[in-house]
Amino acid sequence: MNEQRGSDVRESIGELAQRLVAADTDGWTPEGMKAVAAELGWAWSDSSDAPVLITGRSSGPARLRPVGEYEKRYVDGESYVEIAVPVAAPAPDAAAQAAAFRAAKEEVTAALGEPSVMGSHGDMGPFYDSEPHWGAPFLRWRGRPNTLELRAGKSGPELVLQPTGPAENWFWRQGVGEEHSISGFFGSNRDEANIGLGFPGGWTARSWETVTRSLGDFLGALPAETTALAVRIGMPFYGRDSRSAPLLFDVACGDRLSIACFAPDDIDPAALGWGTVADHPHTASVFGDDDPVWRVDAGGPGEPKGHALAEMLVATARAAGVSDPTDLIVGGEAGYVDGYHVTYYGLGLPTG
Incomplete structure (x- = not known):
C-alpha cells in the first residue's frame, strides 16, 4: 500500500468514505480545506474557477464548491459547501449508472453502516444544481458538523462531504408552497443521527x-x-x-x-x-x-x-x-x- 493514500488506486470506496468522514474540515475555511487535501494526500490546484483536488483515482479529480451567489444565504461562515469525489465512471446509460451507484452504496454501507437518509433530488439538486438526466438518487450518512452523501453525479456516483448546516438549510427553505418549488422524494429512518432533522413544507398541484x-x-x-x-x-x-x-x-x-x-x-x-x-x-x-x-x-x-x-x-x-x-x-x-x-x-x- 502506498504511503500517499490519495494516489493509491487500490483504495476502496468504503475506505475513502471512512477517511472523508474522519477529515477535520475546520469550519470549511480555505486553510481548513488545504489541510484536508494534505491529510488525504491530494494535490491542490487553483487552475479553474473552483479549486480541484488531484486524487489519483481513475474516476477523476475531486471538486470543491465555493460559496457563491446561490450558496451564500445558507451558510454560517463557511467558504465552501462541499467536496465532491467521483468514485466510478460507468457508461452514460441509466442501467449502467444505476448499477454503479448501487455498487458504491454496498461498499459505503459495509464501511459506515446503513445511511440515515435516502431519496432523490428530482430535477433540482442542492443549491439549485442541475441533476443527471437518468435520475438523481442520493444516500446520506448524517453527522455533525459534516454529512457524507453518495450522490448521482453528472458522469457517475460521487462521494460528497458537506457541512451539514448549509445543505439542510437550503433544503428546508425550498418548501415555499409554489408549484415545483421542491422536487424528488426524501426519506429518513429512526437513526439517532437524525435527531433535530428538519423537514420542509410541500406544495400542491393546481392543474x-x-x-x-x-x-x-x-x-x-x-x-x-x-x-x-x-x-x-x-x-x-x-x-x-x-x-x-x-x-x-x-x-x-x-x-x-x-x-x-x-x-x-x-x-x-x-x-x-x-x-x-x-x-x-x-x-x-x-x-x-x-x-x-x-x-x-x-x-x-x-x-x-x-x-x-x-x-x-x-x-x-x-x-x-x-x-x-x-x-x-x-x-x-x-x-x-x-x-x-x-x-x-x-x-x-x-x-x-
Missing part, C-alpha cells in the same frame, strides 16, 4: 398539466432510482369522486416499473392505453395473472416513457370522476420504504 409534468418526471426516473438505492416502492393512488375515494392505481417499482389500474366498470381502460397480462407478462410476478385485469409494464432503468404514462394515469383518473388534482391521493402506505419514512415532495399531491 392537471402540473400533475402530468410532476408524475411524468417521477415515473420516468423511478426504476433507475429504486435500482440504484436498492429499495422497492409500492404506491397506491386513490381517486376521490362525489361519493368515495376508491383505489385507482397501484404503482410497484423495484428494478422494473409496473402499474395496475382498478378502473370503474363504466370506462374502457384499453381505449386509454392499458393492457392485460398477455400484453405485459412481466407484471404477472407483481400482480398475478388475473386481478387486476388492467396493467402496464413500463420497464427497467431508462425505459419508462414518463410523460406518456402520466398522461394515461391522468386521463384514467378524470374518466373515473376525479375532477380536481387535490382529489388524486397518494396512499399513506407509500410513505414506508424499507425502514424509511418517505415524503414525495415532487408530486404535489395529497397523501392520505
Whole structure:
C-alpha cells in the first residue's frame, strides 16, 4: 500500500468514505480545506474557477464548491459547501449508472453502516444544481458538523462531504408552497443521527398539466432510482369522486416499473392505453395473472416513457370522476420504504 493514500488506486470506496468522514474540515475555511487535501494526500490546484483536488483515482479529480451567489444565504461562515469525489465512471446509460451507484452504496454501507437518509433530488439538486438526466438518487450518512452523501453525479456516483448546516438549510427553505418549488422524494429512518432533522413544507398541484409534468418526471426516473438505492416502492393512488375515494392505481417499482389500474366498470381502460397480462407478462410476478385485469409494464432503468404514462394515469383518473388534482391521493402506505419514512415532495399531491 502506498504511503500517499490519495494516489493509491487500490483504495476502496468504503475506505475513502471512512477517511472523508474522519477529515477535520475546520469550519470549511480555505486553510481548513488545504489541510484536508494534505491529510488525504491530494494535490491542490487553483487552475479553474473552483479549486480541484488531484486524487489519483481513475474516476477523476475531486471538486470543491465555493460559496457563491446561490450558496451564500445558507451558510454560517463557511467558504465552501462541499467536496465532491467521483468514485466510478460507468457508461452514460441509466442501467449502467444505476448499477454503479448501487455498487458504491454496498461498499459505503459495509464501511459506515446503513445511511440515515435516502431519496432523490428530482430535477433540482442542492443549491439549485442541475441533476443527471437518468435520475438523481442520493444516500446520506448524517453527522455533525459534516454529512457524507453518495450522490448521482453528472458522469457517475460521487462521494460528497458537506457541512451539514448549509445543505439542510437550503433544503428546508425550498418548501415555499409554489408549484415545483421542491422536487424528488426524501426519506429518513429512526437513526439517532437524525435527531433535530428538519423537514420542509410541500406544495400542491393546481392543474392537471402540473400533475402530468410532476408524475411524468417521477415515473420516468423511478426504476433507475429504486435500482440504484436498492429499495422497492409500492404506491397506491386513490381517486376521490362525489361519493368515495376508491383505489385507482397501484404503482410497484423495484428494478422494473409496473402499474395496475382498478378502473370503474363504466370506462374502457384499453381505449386509454392499458393492457392485460398477455400484453405485459412481466407484471404477472407483481400482480398475478388475473386481478387486476388492467396493467402496464413500463420497464427497467431508462425505459419508462414518463410523460406518456402520466398522461394515461391522468386521463384514467378524470374518466373515473376525479375532477380536481387535490382529489388524486397518494396512499399513506407509500410513505414506508424499507425502514424509511418517505415524503414525495415532487408530486404535489395529497397523501392520505
